[in-house]
Amino acid sequence: MSAGPFQYARKTSMRTMFLLATIFLYAPIIVLIVFSFNDSRRGGNIVWRGFTTDYYVKAWNNASLIEAFANSITIAVISTIFATVLGAMTAVLLWRWRFPAKPVYEGLVALPIVIPEICMGVSLAVFFASTGLSIPPEAPWPLNLGNIIVAHITFSFPFAAMVIRTRLQSFPPEMAEAARDLGATEWRVFWDILIPHMVPGLIAGALLAFTLSLDDFVITFFTSGPNTVTFPVKVYSMLRFSVTPEINAASTVLILMTLVMTFIAIRLQKPTEMAQ
């Protein structure tokens, strides 16, 4: 860009702003990771007392923490599968057909995205408690996670639908017409032409649903029981009790997992597209 518009944006002041924002966003996380190696039981996040990996070992040997972690992954995997399928169906439905009260339906699908998490958590908690449509906590694993899984599907599939619908908009209708002219049935058109075109959207939608599920605290907090605890809920109860480097260690592991997943997502998709 030559001199002129946006020139001020190339000045160091703008770059400084970006740098400061980056420091603001990353410094807390970096401090958290550094202090996961701190050799201090009490007030582990205040004074540096030397390097140790003990707290990783401790977190690894904390059976209830590992169980919570396994629960989180199980819930994320199952709810992602359902959310992607439901999301894809919603996306196709809204992309393909005209039907009565369509704007109302679109609004309804977008509603779980905009309503406060706490409202959804509370309403699902009351729903499970008062309708009897809930899975008893003594059910065998992973069935006992059913309530949380249902809650996660409900809040994540509209997000998946949004992402998949964006992908569908670039579908060339001539392809489907050509296939029909050549004698393909509706089912074959759907399975052999539409689905392959949707794949990048399906992957993006699934990754989003997975991240949302792993990330969720509030809705899970209301739908989990004492024996069905997820990783964030477990960490929350641990840090209410006392702040230890063990929590830092467990958090660091989850941050690393998120990093790996994000890099997988980038390999599959450009970040500029992700932003939209």
Add this chain to the structure above:
Amino acid sequence: MESWRRATAAFAAFAGPTTLWLMVFFLVPLGIIWVYSFGENVSLTEIKTTWTWSNYARIFEPEIATLFWRTLWLSGIATVVCLIVGYPVALSIATAEAKWKPWLLLVIMLPFWTNLLIRTYAMLNILGAQGRLNDVIGWVWAAGDGLASLVGLDGLFGERFQPVTFLGTQLGVVIGLVYVQLPFAILPLYSSMERLDRSYLEASMDLGAGQFRTFFLVLVPLTSAGLVTAAIITFIPALGSFLTPDLLGRGQVDMIANVIERQFKKANDWPFGSALSLFLLYVTFIVLAVKAIIDMQAAKRRRS
């Protein structure tokens, strides 16, 4: 797009499961708390729906009304800070060289992919009385104190460094909200700047407006749609935030979600909790309606 009548079976196959899911697990639960919000606790475990308005009346009692104002105020401040900080950050990404843009965006987006609880916990450690932020402020204080004594102004900044209290204060909660919401604010700002026709800015500069005037009289109005979206996308989640005030406010800076949580856990007053949740929901809808009106007016102005 085709009419649903041309392929009713296929339409039903796609519409059925999603509609059913939304009905059973989204609308019915909301309906149940709507009914409960008109109920009364008759015993420890039993709620009777008496269609009373008393739960809603309690919202307007001073204690809860103050809570609502505090929630709106803290969310509003956090939103304004996010816009002021986010705007130059978005601009620096939008004006970067094309090959850098995806990476700069990624740098901003990455924390958003990190678990919210972990981010809040990280902030909790930073903001403590002996946390890292107070370390930094302490260094700055020591440097300033040293400079002051050099020029013979001993004790200009006080006798001793007093750590700033962030936890349990409104300041701490606002810092936490900004920390959590900033990436949300930057993205819509960035995309409105990307869509912008830069020849307007060139025209403004060619016609003699300075950098400053071009910024405030041309660039900011042209990206106002992005500003509105960024404001809404920051404000709405902030309104319902639970973890930030819970962990950083230490029970002294409650926002509405904390009180709702208490009704369903410790206080065990489901009818009042339901009424509060629905009220929060209505406030969210009002904010969204305001945005819709702004959008419509903007569209009208473009047409005329």
